[in-house]
Amino acid sequence: EVQLVESGGGLVQPGESLRLSCAASGFTFSAYALSWVRQAPGQGLEWVSTISGSGGSTYSPDSVKGRFTISRDNSKNTVYLQLNSLRAEDTAIYYCAKQSGGIIVPFDFWGQGTLVTVSS
């Protein structure tokens, strides 16, 4: 059974940093791309970052480039999202999502999310 368990969320002040983790099980971790998708309170889904199975390629929208960094440790079956220079508008539930194969494929399993609150 595929499981994705996020952790690391919390309350931080503007300008601070946070590292989110997503521990995976139930599938051959290194064979699949993984992504982070966020959802601000009462809002829709927003794609944040994607990393290839090997970790050699990463992708993210301009809205977070230079502030957020996705990485993975295939020996630990864990993907990370480093959040720097956080802003109030980064407040959201951050979901870890497994992709069904390569990069430009659907998100076939999602974790339950971890809440990040940026507030002074």
Next chain:
Amino acid sequence: SFVLAQPPSVSVAPGKTARITCGGDNIGNKHVHWYQQRPGQAPVLVISYDDDRPSGIPERFSGSNSENTATLTISRVEAGDEADYYCQVWYSSAEGVFGGGTKLTVL
């Protein structure tokens, strides 16, 4: 950027058919994926590659995609189908985008 337009809400009576649209420039040339998100829960993939139903998704869910509009169709709607539905595509080399979401209300 690539914009996906969804109606904010759709209402349907139980047992009837709900259709949720997702508009985008030549979206028919892209693969569209649909996700269901019940209140307080994580999204679930219900349709992939325009019209493919993942294992465990009822046959009542179907999809189509042509020209500038993709459509998620839910037949014989049940109370448990009440949720937010999002369309999603990949564009350029690897840019992901979601539609704004549609709240399905079962009357």
